[in-house]
Amino acid sequence: MQTSSSEPVLVLKDIRKSFGAVTAIENFSLDIRPGEIVALVGDNGAGKSTLIKIISGVHAPTSGSITIEGETVSMASASMARAHGIEVVYQDLALADQQTVYMNMFLGREPVNRFGLLDRRTMISETEKLVKELDVRIPSAHATIRDLSGGQRQGVAIARATRWASKLILLDEPTAALGVAETAKVEAIVQSLKSRNIGVLIISHSLDQVFKLSDRICVLRRGKQIGIRNTAETNKNEIVSMITGLN
Numbered sequence: 001m002q003t004s005s006s007e008p009v010l011v012l013k014d015i016r017k018s019f020g021a022v023t024a025i026e027n028f029s030l031d032i033r034p035g036e037i038v039a040l041v042g043d044n045g046a047g048k049s050t051l052i053k054i055i056s057g058v059h060a061p062t063s064g065s066i067t068i069e070g071e072t073v074s075m076a077s078a079s080m081a082r083a084h085g086i087e088v089v090y091q092d093l094a095l096a097d098q099q100t101v102y103m104n105m106f107l108g109r110e111p112v113n114r115f116g117l118l119d120r121r122t123m124i125s126e127t128e129k130l131v132k133e134l135d136v137r138i139p140s141a142h143a144t145i146r147d148l149s150g151g152q153r154q155g156v157a158i159a160r161a162t163r164w165a166s167k168l169i170l171l172d173e174p175t176a177a178l179g180v181a182e183t184a185k186v187e188a189i190v191q192s193l194k195s196r197n198i199g200v201l202i203i204s205h206s207l208d209q210v211f212k213l214s215d216r217i218c219v220l221r222r223g224k225q226i227g228i229r230n231t232a233e234t235n236k237n238e239i240v241s242m243i244t245g246l247n
């Protein structure tokens with residue numbers, strides 16, 4: 001476990017989000033440093049997805065500020081969040097099933113050569129390099145997404161996020177649909193992101209996974225931030241009672 005002392009990539013301060021009469025998030029503050037993995041935990045409806053959507057520009061916060069590497073920013077859209085180096089991997093992946101791995105790596109952001117044509121050579125070589133570095137085990141960059149297993153697809157989705165995220169990757173239940181071996185593989189990929197100095201915020205319902213991967217754990221209950229703990233200094237019992245409010 002590593003706790004970095006460098007400047008945070010992301011600082012959330014007093015974030016609040018209401019949907020009409022429902023307050024989904026209140027007074028939420030958190031900072032994430034480069035190379036740090038922070039887990040966001042809480043029961044159903046605690047506000048975890050809402051928070052991810054605020055950081056990724058899908059929802060505007062009702063109040064509060066978002067600071068990226070010292071600059072206060074407005075995340076008015078998902079493309080704005082991407083421009084700030086933030087990428088999200090959702091449970092449903094948003095991969096194009098009929099397309100190859102390398103096309104998926106660049107979906108909507110394809111490089112073109114001087115003739116204005118798709119620069120497939122760059123796409124393929126960058127894909128191969130990243131897939132190798134992250135040890136995502138797929139047959140080739142030319143494989144079609146629909147022919148891959150769930151774990152391989154999740155590996156591709158994380159590799160894509162890694163290709164584009166310069167600051168932060170948000171992972172929303174990245175292993176929810178996977179078996180044991182595939183989960184372990186995806187966890188290893190997530191762990192390898194630490195050495196790339198990207199911040200990671202991961203939502204997970206598995207406390208085993210949270211304890212395995214995270215440096216800090218942030219607990220939400222019914223929209224309220226209950227506390228943040230260093231993973232090395234807490235235990236499952238404490239986190240469960242923070243999640244449920246029961247001793």
Ligand SMILES: Nc1ncnc2c1ncn2[C@@H]1O[C@H](COP(=O)(O)OP(=O)(O)OP(=O)(O)O)[C@@H](O)[C@H]1O
Pocket residue numbers: 019022023024042043044045046047048049050051
């Ligand atoms: N678009 C929306 N409109 C109205 N209410 C919403 C909206 N999105 C979320 N909420 C409400 O905000 C609260 C937090 O929901 P959210 O989906 O963020 O929780 P969660 O912790 O991600 O839950 P789960 O683990 O079940 O996915 C809930 O009461 C939910 O009903």
